[in-house]
Amino acid sequence: MTRHLVGPVSELPPGSRKIVEVAGRSIGVFNVAGSFYALRNSCPHQGAPLCLGSIGGTAATSRPGEYTWGREGEILRCPWHGWEFDITTGRSVFNPHRMKVRSYDVTVSHELPDDVEIEMYPVEVEDGLVLLEI
Amino acid sequence: MSEPATSLAEAREADAERRQGIVDVDVHPVPSSVDEIRERMPMPFRDRYQGERRSFFNNPVHGSRLDAVPPDGGPKGSDPEFMRRQLIDEYGVAYAILVSRTFCNIHPDPDYAAAIATAFNEWLVEVWLTEHNHDGAFKGSITIAQQDPARAVEEIERWAGHEHIVQVTMDSGARMPFGQRYYYPIYEACERHGLPLSVHPGTEGMGINHQPTPGYPTHYIEWHCAMSLAFQAHLISILTEGVFERYPGLRLVLVEGGVAWLAPLLWRLDSYWKALRSEVPWLRKPPSEYVADHVRLGTQPLERPDDDAQLLQLMEMMDAKRVLMFSSDYPHWDFDSPARAFPRLDDDVREAIFSTNARELYQLNQ
Numbered sequence: 001m002t003r004h005l006v007g008p009v010s011e012l013p014p015g016s017r018k019i020v021e022v023a024g025r026s027i028g029v030f031n032v033a034g035s036f037y038a039l040r041n042s043c044p045h046q047g048a049p050l051c052l053g054s055i056g057g058t059a060a061t062s063r064p065g066e067y068t069w070g071r072e073g074e075i076l077r078c079p080w081h082g083w084e085f086d087i088t089t090g091r092s093v094f095n096p097h098r099m100k101v102r103s104y105d106v107t108v109s110h111e112l113p114d115d116v117e118i119e120m121y122p123v124e125v126e127d128g129l130v131l132l133e134i
Numbered sequence: 135m136s137e138p139a140t141s142l143a144e145a146r147e148a149d150a151e152r153r154q155g156i157v158d159v160d161v162h163p164v165p166s167s168v169d170e171i172r173e174r175m176p177m178p179f180r181d182r183y184q185g186e187r188r189s190f191f192n193n194p195v196h197g198s199r200l201d202a203v204p205p206d207g208g209p210k211g212s213d214p215e216f217m218r219r220q221l222i223d224e225y226g227v228a229y230a231i232l233v234s235r236t237f238c239n240i241h242p243d244p245d246y247a248a249a250i251a252t253a254f255n256e257w258l259v260e261v262w263l264t265e266h267n268h269d270g271a272f273k274g275s276i277t278i279a280q281q282d283p284a285r286a287v288e289e290i291e292r293w294a295g296h297e298h299i300v301q302v303t304m305d306s307g308a309r310m311p312f313g314q315r316y317y318y319p320i321y322e323a324c325e326r327h328g329l330p331l332s333v334h335p336g337t338e339g340m341g342i343n344h345q346p347t348p349g350y351p352t353h354y355i356e357w358h359c360a361m362s363l364a365f366q367a368h369l370i371s372i373l374t375e376g377v378f379e380r381y382p383g384l385r386l387v388l389v390e391g392g393v394a395w396l397a398p399l400l401w402r403l404d405s406y407w408k409a410l411r412s413e414v415p416w417l418r419k420p421p422s423e424y425v426a427d428h429v430r431l432g433t434q435p436l437e438r439p440d441d442d443a444q445l446l447q448l449m450e451m452m453d454a455k456r457v458l459m460f461s462s463d464y465p466h467w468d469f470d471s472p473a474r475a476f477p478r479l480d481d482d483v484r485e486a487i488f489s490t491n492a493r494e495l496y497q498l499n500q
Contacts, residue, residue, distance in 0.1 A: 045474075
């Protein structure tokens with residue numbers, strides 16, 4: 001497990017995302033209401049850049065003719081075919097047990113750990129650093 | 135724009151690459167603005183045209199790939215050079231067969247509909263097939279409005295013979311099935327000019343057109359899925375009315391109407407033909423046998439069962455190696471990636487579907 005610096009917390013306010021290239025992989029890091037999550041930027045369906053998709057809510061499964069909208073800000077929709085994924089788990093909404101995108105752990109540190117991979121990145125530690133574990 | 139080849143060796147190399155690339159038979163160029171079309175229309179239509187499309191059954195999520203926005207702005211699919219990067223260069227596409235989405239056949243006024251088709255054709259030829267076609271990768275389709283077949287023939291006559299025009303296209307949304315005599319002037323013109331006729335969905339039940347369902351569906355998902363019913367109805371009509379006996383040189387291309395239904399539909403039709411052939415005595419052979427010689431199908435959106443082996447069996451049943459041609463539908467939301475839409479295919483099947491079937495049909499360099 002290697003930790004990679006994504007950037008200062010101030011660069012990733014709630015509702016935002018950042019796409020980073022780490023170890024040859026494109027990964028999207030998301031701030032959902034103050035918590036951080038990371039997903040592989042490739043849709044398991046046809047390889048679209050998933051993390052460029054729209055972020056919003058979804059209609060929960062309901063009785064016919066009823067709509068229950070919720071989870072605002074937690075659902076990522078693929079920019080191609082519109083498949084919905086739960087940003088907090090990487091699991092798809094339509095089949096969470098079998099269809100999912102690879103997710104990674106994200107931590108916030110208030111000091112720069114010795115082992116972190118930095119590639120000439122200006123770092124300000126005051127408000128915390130977002131670290132991606134791969 | 136890439137630099138022109140500076141030596142014979144480079145020209146040969148470019149030519150060799152072109153012979154190997156994918157042919158994508160359903161790609162959608164989009165005007166940068168309504169004015170691009172409007173300025174090519176005569177009065178009084180120029181003032182009337184607002185870029186009308188179907189007024190409902192729009193995708194509630196997004197209609198085109200979100201990542202297809204050109205870097206310099208403008209509608210998705212409106213920048214030829216960005217399309218080159220995102221489709222042609224990304225996947226090794228040698229030829230993109232361009233199909234304009236004009237929605238002209240929703241209108242009750244045949245003159246207005248024809249004016250829209252004509253303006254789109256002028257725009258396509260001037261902007262995409264000439265100005266931005268240094269490498270000849272863009273091949274175009276003549277859009278016709280079905281509301282006036284005689285006027286549609288004039289439109290075909292106008293563009294036939296253009297070096298980058300490879301087919302005629304019309305929408306599957308219709309007032310009557312395509313086997314009926316109303317359409318024959320169009321078929322005669324296509325045959326005479328050696329231009330395949332491509333049929334594309336999107337105007338089912340819109341404006342003057344019937345739904346392929348018993349009435350109006352409720353949701354986009356229902357309408358979108360049922361579009362393949364229109365294709366099945368049109369194909370049954372064309373086969374049983376003997377269109378390919380009247381016009382033996384006519385070639386039909388069905389794009390975006392699904393492919394998985396083909397084999398069982400033809401089994402059903404052939405079995406009825408054995409009992410009922412005397413009702414349609416002009417058919418000299420089982421209806422299915424006309425398909426191999428006259429009909430090709432674009433693959434997108436390819437039906438994908440969870441088990442790839444089932445799809446491969448279906449493909450064998452429909453003689454996919456002969457009748458299918460790859461299509462992506464770029465930049466629309468249900469884009470099929472050349473790299474990911476299919477399970478692994480045998481090399482000869484893949485070559486036929488992704489390249490040689492379309493090269494033969496459209497007489498592209500082979």
